[in-house]
Structure formats: C-alpha cells, structure tokens
Amino acid sequence: MRDEFNPFCLHQLFEDFDQWTEAFKTWNLTANQLSQGKFKGELAIAQFGCLQLIYASANQAMQIVGDKPPNTLTFGTLLTSQDQELIAHNQRLNQKVLFGLDPTRETYIINQKLCRVGIVVVSTNVFHQYTDLMKYKSFNDTFFHKNIVHIDPNKLSNFKTYLQQLFYLLQTNPTWLQQLQTQKLIVEDCLPLLIDTLRFDQDFFDSGIPKLGRYQMIKEVEDFMIANIDQPLTLKDLYTAVKTSPRTLSYGVHDLFGMSPMEYLKIKRLNGVRRTLKTCDPNQTTISGIATHWGFWSMGHFSRDYKQLFGELPSETLKKTWEGES
Structure with a gap:
C-alpha cells in the first residue's frame, strides 16, 4: 500500500x-x-x-x-x-x-x-x-x-x-x-x-444539511442519456426510463443543476461534441458529422448553443486541435 x-x-x-x-x-x-x-x-x-x-x-x-x-x-x-x-x-x-x-x-x-x-x-x-x-x-x-x-x-x-x-x-x-x-x-x-x-x-x-434526495434517479437519467446520446430523446423518454413522473424528474434535475432535464441533456451533448472535436483528426471528420452523432439535427441552432456555452464556435475548437497537432 x-x-x-x-x-x-x-x-x-x-x-x-x-x-x-x-x-x-x-x-x-x-x-x-x-x-x-x-x-x-x-x-x-x-x-x-x-x-x-x-x-x-x-x-x-x-x-x-x-x-x-x-x-x-x-x-x-x-x-x-x-x-x-x-x-x-x-x-x-x-x-x-x-x-x-x-x-x-x-x-x-x-x-x-x-x-x-x-x-x-x-x-x-x-x-x-x-x-x-x-x-x-x-x-x-x-x-x-x-x-x-x-x-x-x-x-x-x-x-x-x-x-x-x-x-x-x-x-x-x-x-x-x-x-x-x-x-x-x-x-x-x-x-x-x-x-x-x-x-x-x-x-x-449532525448538521441537518438538507438532502436533495433524488441523486440515484439523476444517475439513472444520466446513464440513459449516455446510452441514447445520438437519439432524439423527449422528456417523456427520460421520465419513462427511470419510472418517475415528469414533475419529479424536473424538480430533481433543477435541484442539482438549476435547469430543466432537456436543457441538461443539451449541455451534456454539447460537452460531448467539444471533447470529440478536441481529439478528432480534422482531416477525417466534419463538425456536422460529430454534431449529428451527439444528437444535433439543426446546425444553426447547434452552433449558436455551442458558442453560448463555451464562448467560441465549434470551428474554433477544431482549429485549436489542428494547431496543437501541427
């Protein structure tokens, strides 16, 4: 040891x-x-x-x-x-x-x-x-x-x-x-x-720190999201997968992350795109292909949301990957 x-x-x-x-x-x-x-x-x-x-x-x-x-x-x-x-x-x-x-x-x-x-x-x-x-x-x-x-x-x-x-x-x-x-x-x-x-x-x-009480449910939702990351999931898909109500799921996700389940799913996907862009070969991949793999179907909305979250366009992330390998 x-x-x-x-x-x-x-x-x-x-x-x-x-x-x-x-x-x-x-x-x-x-x-x-x-x-x-x-x-x-x-x-x-x-x-x-x-x-x-x-x-x-x-x-x-x-x-x-x-x-x-x-x-x-x-x-x-x-x-x-x-x-x-x-x-x-x-x-x-x-x-x-x-x-x-x-x-x-x-x-x-x-x-x-x-x-x-x-x-x-x-x-x-x-x-x-x-x-x-x-x-x-x-x-x-x-x-x-x-x-x-x-x-x-x-x-x-x-x-x-x-x-x-x-x-x-x-x-x-x-x-x-x-x-x-x-x-x-x-x-x-x-x-x-x-x-x-x-x-x-x-x-x-014994502090009596308030427990949020929905941690296990959130973990199950996250596992379901990852397993179906390229699928067009709906809120119903999420709460059905973990056998709960839409209200319970929405409150649980908001307690932890301060956002709705669908907003959280989008952010997980955007983070996944970013990690893929940082490790891919720029000569053999396209941004649209990576975005589609992570469940984005509208490139305009995807690019806007990506820049809002990370402060740069997907092409800028990919360019940094290219420059880092050069």
Whole structure:
C-alpha cells in the first residue's frame, strides 16, 4: 500500500476545463461545463510525503465526476467569502462543512460560478497514525461514511486561514515548499490541525444539511442519456426510463443543476461534441458529422448553443486541435 505521493508543486491558470481536470494528476476526473461563457480556472497543487494540498477555482458552473486517489482520505472546504454553495452527491453544502470524507464514494460535485475550494488529501495509514498519537478514537468507518461533517465555525475558520496561507505560498514561492524541511513542518502542522478541526462536539456533528434526495434517479437519467446520446430523446423518454413522473424528474434535475432535464441533456451533448472535436483528426471528420452523432439535427441552432456555452464556435475548437497537432 502506497503512503506517499510523488513530490511536485504546480500553479497554473487554465482556459480549457479538460486540461484543468487533467492537471489534478492523481485524480481521475471528468468535467462538464454547465454555464455559458469562456472557462477560466486556476489550480495550485503541492504534494509531498503523505499529503496533497489543492487549491482550485473555476469561473463557470461545473459538474465534476471521478475517482479520488486510492488509499487516501479527502477533506474539501469552500473558500469563497460569499454564501456560495456546492452540491456533493445528494446534499447541498455551505461554508460550514468539510466534505468528501467517504473514501468509498466517487467524486460527484456541482459548483456554482466563481467557486473556490481547498482540498487536503492524506494517506489513510498516516492519518490514523496521527489520530492514535493524539488519542482520538472516534474516526471510524461510520464517521467517514457520512461524507460531510459540520464543523465548529471557529475551528473551521482557523483551518481555512491556515490553508489559504499555504496556497498563497504555493502561488508565490513554490521553491520554499519544495524544501524537505518545509514539507516536514507542513505535514506536522497540517495533520494535527486537521484532526483537531474534525474532532467534534455532538452539537456540530449532525448538521441537518438538507438532502436533495433524488441523486440515484439523476444517475439513472444520466446513464440513459449516455446510452441514447445520438437519439432524439423527449422528456417523456427520460421520465419513462427511470419510472418517475415528469414533475419529479424536473424538480430533481433543477435541484442539482438549476435547469430543466432537456436543457441538461443539451449541455451534456454539447460537452460531448467539444471533447470529440478536441481529439478528432480534422482531416477525417466534419463538425456536422460529430454534431449529428451527439444528437444535433439543426446546425444553426447547434452552433449558436455551442458558442453560448463555451464562448467560441465549434470551428474554433477544431482549429485549436489542428494547431496543437501541427
């Protein structure tokens, strides 16, 4: 079992959300852009020893799905100063929680525009070594399977301040973080602070965060969409496939994504077109052929919707692919 990350530091700005998700390295993520406009993102990662620290921001609403690094525990928190929200699986999150704790669940996040998060990833073995040293016995499977914990506001504020100081150093002085002595200090500071932040008073542990309650239905709808992505699906097709009512389906999709089921289907298809354009051979494919494969029949409406979502025409995406291969 591996207890250490390969050491490296990264700080980069992105205008392509696929490149942004690929830069997460030890994660296996896929992203779909949900809001209209050109993507701008930032990512800062420091990993060494048993610890990975991540700062991530995106200016667009995104759906992010994928695997967490194996043999690790993950702790995420919102860093925005506004009353920003995330949705993780079937729960709407706010500034007062740590999320992503369950190592058996995939990453499934929907964020609003202008979202900033901090993530700490720790080797499972090392985390429990520290909890044993600190004589905290409450961090068992039941604790982590909750996935989200509500934290004492003062403790969480202190932890966020500490993370933001580290992220500032990562962005402005990464060579300092690459020194072995610095890394040792950070591990020995960060893990006890994290564990003490998690140590809960019963009043704060059960947060009563509202559950959206329709997560499984949405997953089934998504699977049906992917299986029939090139077909002219209707709302009736969608709610019939998951054996629910149109009202329940519409409320469920709107709760998660802030849009109707048919709007969400269109956005999934547009994201699929974009990924195909970025990987195809420009000499052997046509935009209309790719669009048709993804279920678009009107090229005029398709081009308009594509530009509204991504801030560029399909031909511009294809041109970037061509220029990148030249």
